[in-house]
Amino acid sequence: xxxxxxxxxxxxxxxxxxxxxxxxxxxxxxxxxxxxxxxxxxxxxxxxxxxxxxxxxxxxxxxxxxxxxxxxxxxxxxxxxxxxxxxxxxxxxxxxxxxxxxxxxxxxxxxxxxxxxxxxxxxxxxxxxxxxxxxxxxxxxxxxxxxxxxxxxxxxxxxxxxxxxxxxxxxxxxxxxxxxxxxxxxxxxxxxxxxxxxxxxxxxxxxxxxxxxxxxxxxxxxxxxxxxxxxxxxxxxxxxxxxxxxxxxxxxxxxxxxxxxxxxx
DNA sequence: CTCAGTGTTCAGTG
DNA sequence: TCACTGAACACTGA
Numbered sequence: 001x002x003x004x005x006x007x008x009x010x011x012x013x014x015x016x017x018x019x020x021x022x023x024x025x026x027x028x029x030x031x032x033x034x035x036x037x038x039x040x041x042x043x044x045x046x047x048x049x050x051x052x053x054x055x056x057x058x059x060x061x062x063x064x065x066x067x068x069x070x071x072x073x074x075x076x077x078x079x080x081x082x083x084x085x086x087x088x089x090x091x092x093x094x095x096x097x098x099x100x101x102x103x104x105x106x107x108x109x110x111x112x113x114x115x116x117x118x119x120x121x122x123x124x125x126x127x128x129x130x131x132x133x134x135x136x137x138x139x140x141x142x143x144x145x146x147x148x149x150x151x152x153x154x155x156x157x158x159x160x161x162x163x164x165x166x167x168x169x170x171x172x173x174x175x176x177x178x179x180x181x182x183x184x185x186x187x188x189x190x191x192x193x194x195x196x197x198x199x200x201x202x203x204x205x206x207x208x209x210x211x212x213x214x215x216x217x218x219x220x221x222x223x224x225x226x227x228x229x230x231x232x233x234x235x236x237x238x239x240x241x242x243x244x245x246x247x248x249x250x251x252x253x254x255x256x257x258x259x260x261x262x263x264x265x
Numbered sequence: 266c267t268c269a270g271t272g273t274t275c276a277g278t279g
Numbered sequence: 280t281c282a283c284t285g286a287a288c289a290c291t292g293a
Contacts, residue, residue, distance in 0.1 A: 002271070003271065003272095060272080060273095075272080076271095078271055079271085080272090113270090115272050116272085117272095165272095165273080173270090173271050175271090235269090255270090255271095256270075256271095
């Protein structure tokens, strides 16, 4: 479930597990979609022998920076993930790229559905696509009043606004639903119908939920039982929250949306 | 066999 | 030009 908190957790795992290590082998699947027009060969040539000196993230993008000046920029799409292990123990079925390090450990980008992307950049934060992202609520604090004013300028449903990566980078489908549930706002409400108080409540819920999810290492089994998260999946008509309120499903902003009519107005 | 799905992009519309 | 919507992309697993 790679949204902001999951991606941050993956980035940290790579940072602690691989920083300072040198790549000995780069293995890339021939795949012009996951890679770009440069193709996998560009990666192999530029990364072999390089040492990982740092990592970064904004929204759902994260990157690994090497001492030769190149960064590998990744987006996990819907089903992408990072796996790590030691030589001799790997299931390669969905691996698109594997980096093998001199201490006989490896790191792999896996993605069954191929909606993930891997790119090479020299300045990942300053170049598209990352430069086009809006604020990241874990890294930036533009302020609740600025947030409220921006929301009130827009006519789209508030859920679609939260999913707009050019506005709130890193918010995905489950986070958007959780934020609106906890802020008690109907996901279909247009931005320009929200009061300043309501918009501020959304901002507060967004910060609280993202901070908590990151602190828990995005381990959803540790999310509080009061969160909608645990009860929202499967679109079944019997679904209820921890307080017994019925959960409805509809489509907002082109995405399946779970919400609670007795709580959200 | 059919279809939903935690992602982004882009063509089309008003 | 801007804001917004919905289809396309691609594939697995229920």
